Amino acid sequence: MNIPLSCGYLLIRGGASFFLIARSPDTFALPLQTFDGEVFQGVHRGDLIVVSAPEGGDPEQARMLCELVRTYRQPLVVLPKGHPGSARLRMVLSVASCIMPRTDIVRGTHPEQDVICSSGELASLGMAAFGRYVRLSGFDPGRMAFFLYPPGSLSAR
Amino acid sequence: MCSTGGPIDIEFDEGLKGKKYRCNDCGAVFEAVGRHPVCPSCESENVTAV
Numbered sequence: 455m456n457i458p459l460s461c462g463y464l465l466i467r468g469g470a471s472f473f474l475i476a477r478s479p480d481t482f483a484l485p486l487q488t489f490d491g492e493v494f495q496g497v498h499r500g501d502l503i504v505v506s507a508p509e510g511g512d513p514e515q516a517r518m519l520c521e522l523v524r525t526y527r528q529p530l531v532v533l534p535k536g537h538p539g540s541a542r543l544r545m546v547l548s549v550a551s552c553i554m555p556r557t558d559i560v561r562g563t564h565p566e567q568d569v570i571c572s573s574g575e576l577a578s579l580g581m582a583a584f585g586r587y588v589r590l591s592g593f594d595p596g597r598m599a600f601f602l603y604p605p606g607s608l609s610a611r
Numbered sequence: 612m613c614s615t616g617g618p619i620d621i622e623f624d625e626g627l628k629g630k631k632y633r634c635n636d637c638g639a640v641f642e643a644v645g646r647h648p649v650c651p652s653c654e655s656e657n658v659t660a661v
Contacts, residue, residue, distance in 0.1 A: 481649055481654060481656065482649060482654055483641075483643070483648070483649040483650060483651035483654065485651065486644070491642070492642070493629035493642045493643060493644050494629075494641055494642065494643045494644075494648065494649070494651045495643065495644050495645045495648075496643065496645050496646075496647045496648045496649035496656070497649070498647060498649075565644075567645075
């Protein structure tokens with residue numbers, strides 16, 4: 455399934471969890487901060503910025519996280535394995551042209567940007583940039599729903 | 612459900628193996644991952660692995 459998306463947001467909801475998807479408007483170098491250094495990942499116009507909320511929460515929080523990267527180019531911090539901060543992360547973010555959910559990784563500890571922590575109910579959903587569309591694979595309309603929003607706050611939507 | 616810590620975790624073979632690049636436009640040297648690196652100083656894609 456292909457869904458057109460430019461500067462707004464695509465919300466994929468499961469029963470409780472969700473993904474919020476946006477697209478990069480520009481090409482830039484995204485800094486990834488690890489415990490022992492800094493590396494940069496090339497982000498290109500149209501790449502996906504995906505926020506995952508495995509237990510759900512406020513989509514506006516996800517939008518803010520998204521904009522910290524998309525608009526303000528906030529570096530991503532990668533926690534070392536075993537760091538207690540993983541337990542406090544209610545939402546995580548990845549940036550890539552193609553992103554696959556994973557249920558078998560620890561939040562905030564994986565620098566690879568083509569995977570993202572997910573709930574089980576959304577684990578089958580592949581997300582990829584495809585021209586002006588977001589291509590969703592494994593979308594199950596019986597268990598998932600999608601909503602498109604224009605740029606701006608998602609509060610009270 | 613992805614874990615918030617504990618025994619469930621996998622490692623990816625490639626890990627985070629960055630390569631060093633030099634920007635052909637501004638001369639910055641940086642470490643990058645991915646197939647299409649971008650210079651963090653001037654955002655040029657005209658870079659060469661060093």
